Amino acid sequence: MxxxxxxxxxxxxxxxxxxxxxxxxxxxxxxxxxxxxxxxxxxxxxxxxxxxxxxxxxxxxxxxxxxxxxSEALQTAIVAQAKEMYSNELNVLELEAAKKIVQHVPCAELVRFACSGTEANFNALRVARAYTGRNMVVRFNGHYNGSLDSLIGGVVSDPGNPVPGDGEREDDLFSVMGNTRGRAAHAFHDSYMIEWNDLSALEALLAKYGASIAAVYMEPVMVNMHGCMPEPGYLEGVRQLCDDYGVVLIFDEVITGFRIGLGGAQAHFGVTPDLSTFAKALGGGFPVSAFCGKREIMDAITRTDVIAAGTYNGHPLAMAAVIATIKELERDNxxxxxxxxxxxxxxxxxxxxxxxxxxxxxxxxxxxxxxxxxxxxxxxxxxxxxxxxxxxxxxxxxxxxxxxxxxxxxxxxxxxxxxxxxxxxxxxxxxxxxxxxxxxxx
Ligand SMILES: Cc1ncc(COP(=O)(O)O)c(C=O)c1O
Missing domain, CATH: 3.90.1150.10 (Aspartate Aminotransferase, domain 1)
Known part of the structure; x- marks a missing residue:
């Protein structure tokens, strides 16, 4: 050719x-x-x-x-819904879509919808902070969790206190790709960034700062950079450490969700996080995301302790897309x-x-x-x-x-x-x- x-x-x-x-x-x-x-x-x-x-x-x-x-199934569902209502009103499809996620995703007891992966991650972080009453978040070099000021890019200069800062390292292309001007001055102050797939690095960090850490935030497969799979025992070890230190474990399943399998990476690897976010394959191409997790934690939203808002959340076209996509993926077991x-x-x-x-x-x-x-x-x-x-x-x-x-x-x-x-x-x-x-x- x-x-x-x-x-x-x-x-x-x-x-x-x-x-x-x-x-x-x-x-x-x-x-x-x-x-x-x-x-x-x-x-x-x-x-x-x-x-x-x-x-x-x-x-x-x-x-x-x-x-x-x-996909005929997706096209039919979207067209049918568009003929009924294409603007966002509270609608009955939200419940059906949420039930589908609860049915398949191990950590999902309560589900909220949003429009992008970035938004879902922003919301999950806020819920984790509200639930724990703590502020710091652990993130991982090479993981992409959307374009939030506090989650994208960064370089660590002191491994003893791995709070990232603005800038880039020429030999670390993740830092180059995630470096942006215009970031809020203190955006990075609330996070630590360490290497993924290195349990001892997380263990050492939690031993030192665990009492102030709200969440450990990770892609369960490092899909965005190099496609690294978790080392045997790594996710299990992280789960245990989070339990030991009362830290909320969040899996960003924006890519792995409904792609590695119906139950996401958490079902695939048999390690259940406390909260999780989904987008991309969830809607088969429609702009929709979800954040979900254990009832006890997500109830921070029920009590309205936490605001999780958005004009387009639960949009009927997006909900129709979620339901149609998951139904197609479920077909014949x-x-x-x-x-x-x-x-x-x-x-x-x-x-x-x-x-x-x-x-x-x-x-x-x-x-x-x-x-x-x-x-x-x-x-x-x-x-x-x-x-x-x-x-x-x-x-x-x-x-x-x-x-x-x-x-x-x-x-x-x-x-x-x-x-x-x-x-x-x-x-x-x-x-x-x-x-x-x-x-x-x-
Ligand atoms: C793992 C992961 N999390 C979050 C996001 C951000 O999602 P969105 O682009 O829908 O905001 C992406 C986007 O590529 C992603 O790959």
């Missing part, structure tokens, strides 16, 4: 930059050569751009489109997960063979419905400290080449219910061409 022509996307981008900062709606520190691909429509696991190019899609809109891009896992494993096997043959420093980590590409000399990355250096730049460059060869990824390969074996075969052919070009260009 020859590289794709993007003339219309380039022209559109030039126009868009005149009216929209950066020409796009969600930005990280982009390199100067960044070119967005403007999509006109999607069918099943394929996307089509305004130049008429076709992509096999593993980005899935950064994760949400778990049913693919033209969750058979679609078996299919996605099978295809995801085939994809990983093929990609790993290609990497071994052409560039063994590319690795894939994660789980079959969400593989993350990473760069490693040793073949394995456990946490951000294992990934210092500029390897991620190679992953980003290769992702860009994949896009040029008709494969839509960021650094992740997410599977959907709409992927079929022919998609995987074609992906491997396109990926080989991209990989050869990557190697030739170094």
């Amino acid at each position: 020859t590289k794709l022509s993007k003339a219309a996307s380039i022209r559109h981008f030039e126009q868009a930059r005149r009216y929209i900062p950066g020409g796009i709606q969600s930005n990280y520190r982009k390199d100067a050569s960044y070119l967005p691909t403007y999509i006109s429509h999607g069918r099943n696991a394929r996307l089509f751009d305004i130049d008429g190019n076709e992509y096999i899609d593993y980005s899935l809109s950064y994760g949400p489109s778990i049913l693919g891009h033209s 969750g058979a679609v997960y078996a299919k996605m896992y099978r295809l995801g494993n085939q994809l990983a096997e093929g990609l790993r063979e290609l990497f071994a043959c052409h560039e063994p420093r590319f690795i894939l980590q994660g789980f079959p419905t969400c593989w993350t590409m990473a760069w490693s000399e040793s073949g394995r990355i456990r946490n951000q400290s294992d990934a210092l250096g500029d390897g991620l730049l190679d992953v980003l460059a290769f992702s860009k080449l994949l896009n040029q060869h008709g494969i839509m990824v960021q650094t992740r390969f997410c599977l959907s219910a709409a992927h079929v074996p022919a998609d995987i075969e074609e992906t491997l052919q396109r990926a080989e061409a991209a990989l050869k070009e990557f190697v030739a260009g170094r």
